[in-house]
Amino acid sequence: MSRTGPAWFSHELCFWHDPGAGSGYVPVGPGVEPLRQHAVDPDLRRAEGLVRLSGVLEHFVRRTPTPATDEDLLLVHTPAHVDRVEAASALGAGDAGVYAQVNHHSALAARLAVGACVQAVDDVLDGRHPRAYCLVRPPGHHAEPDRAMALCLYNNLAVAARSAQRRGVGRVLVLDWDVHHGNGLQDVFWSDPDVLYVSIHQEGLFPPGAGLVTETGGGAGAGRTLNVPLPAGSGHGAYLAAIEQVVAPAARAFGPDLVLVAAGVDAGGHDPMGRMMATSRTFHAMTTALCELADELAGGRIVLAHEGGYSAWYQPTLVLATACAVAGLPAPPDPFLHSLEHLPGQQIRPHQTRVLQFLRDHHPLLSTEGAALR
Ligand SMILES: [Zn+2]
Numbered sequence: 001m002s003r004t005g006p007a008w009f010s011h012e013l014c015f016w017h018d019p020g021a022g023s024g025y026v027p028v029g030p031g032v033e034p035l036r037q038h039a040v041d042p043d044l045r046r047a048e049g050l051v052r053l054s055g056v057l058e059h060f061v062r063r064t065p066t067p068a069t070d071e072d073l074l075l076v077h078t079p080a081h082v083d084r085v086e087a088a089s090a091l092g093a094g095d096a097g098v099y100a101q102v103n104h105h106s107a108l109a110a111r112l113a114v115g116a117c118v119q120a121v122d123d124v125l126d127g128r129h130p131r132a133y134c135l136v137r138p139p140g141h142h143a144e145p146d147r148a149m150a151l152c153l154y155n156n157l158a159v160a161a162r163s164a165q166r167r168g169v170g171r172v173l174v175l176d177w178d179v180h181h182g183n184g185l186q187d188v189f190w191s192d193p194d195v196l197y198v199s200i201h202q203e204g205l206f207p208p209g210a211g212l213v214t215e216t217g218g219g220a221g222a223g224r225t226l227n228v229p230l231p232a233g234s235g236h237g238a239y240l241a242a243i244e245q246v247v248a249p250a251a252r253a254f255g256p257d258l259v260l261v262a263a264g265v266d267a268g269g270h271d272p273m274g275r276m277m278a279t280s281r282t283f284h285a286m287t288t289a290l291c292e293l294a295d296e297l298a299g300g301r302i303v304l305a306h307e308g309g310y311s312a313w314y315q316p317t318l319v320l321a322t323a324c325a326v327a328g329l330p331a332p333p334d335p336f337l338h339s340l341e342h343l344p345g346q347q348i349r350p351h352q353t354r355v356l357q358f359l360r361d362h363h364p365l366l367s368t369e370g371a372a373l374r
Contacts, residue, residue, distance in 0.1 A: 006326050007129035008060035009116035014137045015045045017109035019101035019151065020093055024272065027101055037101065038151065038273065038310040044137055046312075047319035054320060059327035061129060065119050065136075067111035068159065072118055075162035076155055076188055078146045085110060085153050097148025100138075110138050110153035117160035117305050121258065124301040125167060131291060133263075133326050134305040135319065141182030141262045141307050142207070149184065150206065156305055157260050158188040161195055164258050170194060173256035173298075175247060176201070177239070177286060178264030178307040179274035181211030181227070185262065191219035196226065196254045196365070200242050202267070202274055203229035203355075213358055223364030226250055230352055235277035236285075236341075237348035239267070243289045245356050250365045251293050257301070259294040263287070264307030265318035269340040271311045277343055280321035280334040287325030 020027060021034035028034050051057045073082050088096040089107035096102050113136035120132035140156030142149040161172045174189065176182040176199040189195040201211050217225035228242050251259075265283060267276040287304065294302035304326060309315040313336070320332050340346070360366050 004061055004129055006060050007063045007120060007123050007132040008057060009063045009065050009120050009132060009134040009136065010048055011065055011112045011116065011136075013105055014109045014112055016105040017138055018103045018105070020103055022101070025099055025151065043312050043315055044135060044306070047316040048135055050316040050320050051323050054332060056320060056323050056327060056329060056332070059329065060133070060323070063119065063123070065112050065116035067108060068114035068118060068154070072114060072159055072163060073111070073154060075166065076145055076158045081146045081148070085148060096153055099150050100148035100153060102153070106138065106153060112136070113138060113140065113156050114154045114159045117156045117303065118163045120303045121160045121164050121260070124303055125164065125169065125258070130300050131294075131326055132303045133323060134303065136306055139264065139307040140305070141176055141178055141185050142180070143184045144187050150180070152184065155184045155188060157262055158185055160303065161189070161260055165194065169257050171196070171254060171256045172258045172260060173198070173251055173254060174260045174262065175290060176262035176307070177267060178262050179267040179271065179276055180206045180308060182262055183207050183210045186211070186215070186225055189221065190217055190225060191221040193220045193224055196224050196250065196256065198226045198228070198247055198250060200228040200230060200239065200247070202234070202276055203231050205274065213355065213362070216364055226359070226363055226365060228355065228359065230276070230355060232275035233277065233345050234352050235269070235343065235346035236279055236282045237346060238352040239278055239282050240285055241348045241353070241356055243286055246359050246366065248289070248293060250363070251297060253365045256298050259290060259298050259302040261290055261302065261304040262307045263304040263322055264309055265315055265322070266308035266310055268309070268311055268314050268318050269343070270314040270336065271309070273308065273310045277340060277346060279337055279340045280317050281331055281337070281341070283318050284321040284325045284331040287322050291325065
């Protein structure tokens with residue numbers, strides 16, 4: 001790693017984005033008493049606080065993003081979509097799409113989240129930093145070109161990948177290990193032969209019916225989408241096997257020049273939105289594996305961006321574990337690990353193995369009969 005160390009992108013205003021009163025992901029309405037909605041981001045500030053308190057932030061170079069421009073956003077989104085986000089935010093409350101509530105700060109926070117990802121990609125492409133991590137909100141991977149969705153306003157990493165292509169980067173691997181399927185990312189790159197979108201998510205969780213093993217890209221992008229829908233209850237062993245047996249060989253077959261990771265932590269075992277059992281050790285190991293893959297295949301160029309993560313108490317530890325791996329440090333102490341690591345099912349189980357085996361046998365990037373598509 002170079003002397004400058006990896007970059008850490010965050011902005012106070014991203015912590016001011018707030019979907020408003022509700023419960024979970026549902027705004028106040030019939031039967032819904034005001035509590036708080038997910039992705040209210042004092043939690044994210046707490047995550048950054050833990051990374052700072054632990055001393056790990058000192059291994060990074062702090063970078064403050066500037067807001068994405070219209071030109072950046074329009075690489076992926078329609079003008080009407082940008083107008084809807086701006087208008088809803090200007091009103092101070094309301095839904096900019098489908099379950100994408102905003103407050104007064106949301107439009108600028110969303111531009112800063114995109115800006116962080118775009119500028120992080122610029123930094124690694126220019127060699128200013130070997131790697132970068134973006135602690136941003138609102139998240140991005142559900143946002144479609146013309147629709148905000150499920151807490152996501154703009155598709156942060158989709159814009160970053162398009163921005164990299166604008167600069168002449170050839171092939172981009174986008175790995176998404178958020179527990180939900182990144183329908184927006186899949187949509188944007190469905191027919192793009194130069195972007196491999198890989199999603200490891202909980203089978204059938206959200207969006208309903210999205211992210212099947214049989215969705216493998218279309219047109220010129222045939223074979224450039226790879227979905228790993230792990231059954232609910234998957235733990236450390238299943239996630240690492242997915243990386244080793246599916247993601248790594250697919251990445252080697254594809255040959256990326258840049259690696260982007262939608263690094264949500266809602267596959268964590270205490271997350272209220274998912275039914276998975278990943279631990280801090282899982283996120284540390286996956287991040288380390290991806291940094292090593294980037295070293296092997298893409299000159300070390302890797303940018304990770306936060307996505308989902310809704311456990312108020314566990315998210316900070318999972319962000320810290322991710323940060324430690326980006327900085328090349330060992331996995332951090334985890335005061336909650338004892339509650340997860342002993343659970344039956346942390347080792348990979350046969351019904352989880354079958355998903356990986358199916359992909360090895362049938363996905364165009366992995367199977368012998370798909371060699372012509374590589
Ligand atoms: Zn998620």
